[in-house]
Amino acid sequence: MPSSRSKRPQMTTDAQRWQAIQIRDAGLDGTFYYGTLSTRIYCRPSCASRPARRASVRFFDSTAAADAAGFRPCKRCKPRDNRDPLAVRLEAVAQYIAENASQALPLARLAALAALSPTHFQRVFKAHFGVTPRSYQDGVRLSRLRQELRAGTTVLDAITAAGYSSGSRIYGEAARHLGMTPSTYRAGGARETISYACRDTSLGPLMMAATARGVCFAEFGESPPALLEQLAREFPAATLEPSGQAASPALDAWMQAFARHLDSAAPRPDIPLDLRGTAFQVRVWRFLLGLAAGDVVSYTEVARAIGAPKAVRAAASACGANRIAILIPCHRVLRGDGGLGGYRWGLDRKRALIDRERADARGRSRHARSIAAT
Ligand SMILES: [Zn+2]
Known part of the structure; x- marks a missing residue:
């Protein structure tokens, strides 16, 4: 610990140092370092790496001495980092979260990386970073999403690159964090309006919906209300408007052409599509x-x-x-x-x-x- 480190005289014997490594004595962190000859890597006494055999270990009083002897600092215990070892461990976990932000990261797994119990880990992580590990992960993904969107990447590619899996649930998650959908975020915040219409077909109720760019949704479902729910799940932040002649004459025409195509094998209608995907x-x-x-x-x-x-x-x-x-x-x-x-x-x-x-x-x-x- 930093407070005790300055008071502790650096007078441990090699036998005591070897003993400290065996028990991973964090109390001696900062007073010496040990290097492993086979790997040419040096560590703090508390490092979780498997202790090497005594014969292959060399001791150093400082990181500078270890550097000078041609050893590299361990990436796990970061011996050059002079701060509180707990902070170092927490930041290693934060680094892990940043590198794996696209995956589900159970608290238990993160806690294990820090060698703490989940509840203890959650508490000290929040004390150190000011947010829970979960919020930290959300923040990483969100900032990536913002970067991608600003770089002009298509919306769904940006979502994927930011580690959100494509799909409406996650789209909604991103929308919640951005305060608007990624596409409206990219468009400078203009809200998106989607018109929709429903009709019966030979294959059951069908809903078609369109943005200003074209048809973005054409799905079969149980009933018009169920289809509307389906549409709202796909586009949670859009304003959904039932189609009327004034609102979207095009959609009505497309819908009729679509139904003709479906029910009487008329050629596929030439309908503009608003493709949203990776x-x-x-x-x-x-x-x-x-x-x-x-x-x-x-x-x-x-x-x-x-x-x-x-x-x-x-x-x-x-x-x-x-x-x-x-x-x-x-x-x-x-x-x-x-x-x-x-x-x-x-x-x-x-x-x-x-x-x-x-x-x-x-x-x-x-x-x-x-x-x-x-
Ligand atoms: Zn180490």
Whole structure:
């Protein structure tokens, strides 16, 4: 401890020093250092590293002496750091949090890194940094998010780079910390308005919603209220407005074109899309936009087509993350063995869509790959 360190005479014998290392005596921290010949690294007596054999240990009275002998300071106990060893440990944990901010970091794991009980750790961490470990982690992610957004990165890429997983729950978390959604934050705080409309289709109730840039949401659901909840979860900070002729004439027209496409196999309507996803997801979705009705591909083929042949699983989750049903035809992607794979809106809908498109394609004598043959 710093207070006792100055009073303590540096007169320990090598035997006493070796003993101190065995018991990791933090009380002697600052009075001497020990270096390990095999690694050329030097430590404080309290270092949690496994003590070396006595024969391979050299003692030093100061870090300068250890440096001069060609040893490097241990990254774990940071012997050059003169401050309170507890503070050093806490800052090592803070460093760990910063480096792993994108993961879930249970308190017990962080406490173990500091060699403290969770409750004790939580208390001393807060005393040292003024915030809980959880808030500290949130702060790291938030500042990364701000940096990315200021650098002009697309909103969802910024969220991903900042260690928030994409998805509405985390989007909401980021929105709460920023005080607004990342996209409105980036746009200088202008609030985003999303118009929506609902109608019945042959595949059940459908809600379509659009920003000024295009359709950002087209999902099937149980009922209009359930769909509205779904939309609010996806865009928690947006102002949601039911579409009326005055508010969004375009959306109404798009909705009708969409329903015609769905119910009578009219050609895919040319509707502008507001794609919101990571760069990878958008690549997958753009590829899917190029698939013709009646075509089916496997997840493996999608991954290969976008130049990421090993990312089959990621390609499958990008398909699953699609929020714009039918228009981005993720229903045309199947498992490699011909199985249906997954579908956000239920396998019955996926099967119905594929069957209908195959029948249409046969009708137009289109050369479609047979699902059964793949
Ligand atoms: Zn060490």
